[in-house]
Amino acid sequence: MTRRPVDVLIRLIDPDVPVPAYGHPGDAGADLVTTEAAELAPGERAVLPTGVSIALPDGYAAFVHPRSGLAARCGVALVNAPGTVDAGYRGEIKVIVVNLDPRESVRFERFDRIAQLVVQQVEKVRFHEVAELPGSARAEGGFGSTGGHASADVAEGGITHGGNSYASVVSDREGQ
Numbered sequence: 001m002t003r004r005p006v007d008v009l010i011r012l013i014d015p016d017v018p019v020p021a022y023g024h025p026g027d028a029g030a031d032l033v034t035t036e037a038a039e040l041a042p043g044e045r046a047v048l049p050t051g052v053s054i055a056l057p058d059g060y061a062a063f064v065h066p067r068s069g070l071a072a073r074c075g076v077a078l079v080n081a082p083g084t085v086d087a088g089y090r091g092e093i094k095v096i097v098v099n100l101d102p103r104e105s106v107r108f109e110r111f112d113r114i115a116q117l118v119v120q121q122v123e124k125v126r127f128h129e130v131a132e133l134p135g136s137a138r139a140e141g142g143f144g145s146t147g148g149h150a151s152a153d154v155a156e157g158g159i160t161h162g163g164n165s166y167a168s169v170v171s172d173r174e175g176q
């Protein structure tokens, strides 16, 4: 059964900007464009305007995600990926792009698609402070505790973080 789309009000700050659109019916993200042309040198970042502002229903948020094609072809990433657009935000949606290519500049023309907006329901939680958390199978293991690392950059003797030791990660890797 096809679900009914969520209604989101949109204001076109730039009257010529296209309404964000899904490339295909099943896509998660609607493409956002830049309303300003820009050229980014290697390593340079910029905050680009999209020409739109939205009003999300309460209980929703929109997330500004990178576009994979731009990332693969040009090394363009979003500094804060995914950017979070709060339900109460009425300002222009901006996209914080960075050119991660070490050699080539990247140029965006007006109305180039630079990111995609994914709208999702989000839970509001109430935090309850306790002295001890309930146990779990993972417990405090994190940051590579399950092994399978591709990186060789783990310091000899393991790493410590937040009081946890990750020496076993090092021996897993060295044993391969």
Ligand SMILES: O=c1ccn([C@H]2C[C@H](O)[C@@H](COP(=O)(O)OP(=O)(O)OP(=O)(O)O)O2)c(=O)[nH]1
Pocket: 064, 080, 082, 083, 084, 085, 086, 087, 089, 092, 093, 094, 095, 096
């Ligand atoms: O990629 C993004 C991320 C955020 N925003 C807008 C919408 C969001 O509601 C607001 C604040 O974003 P966030 O909470 O991530 O930034 P902050 O640094 O915590 O700012 P604030 O103190 O205003 O919450 O900025 C964008 O336009 N694009």
Ligand SMILES: [Mg+2]
Pocket: none
């Ligand atoms: Mg914030």
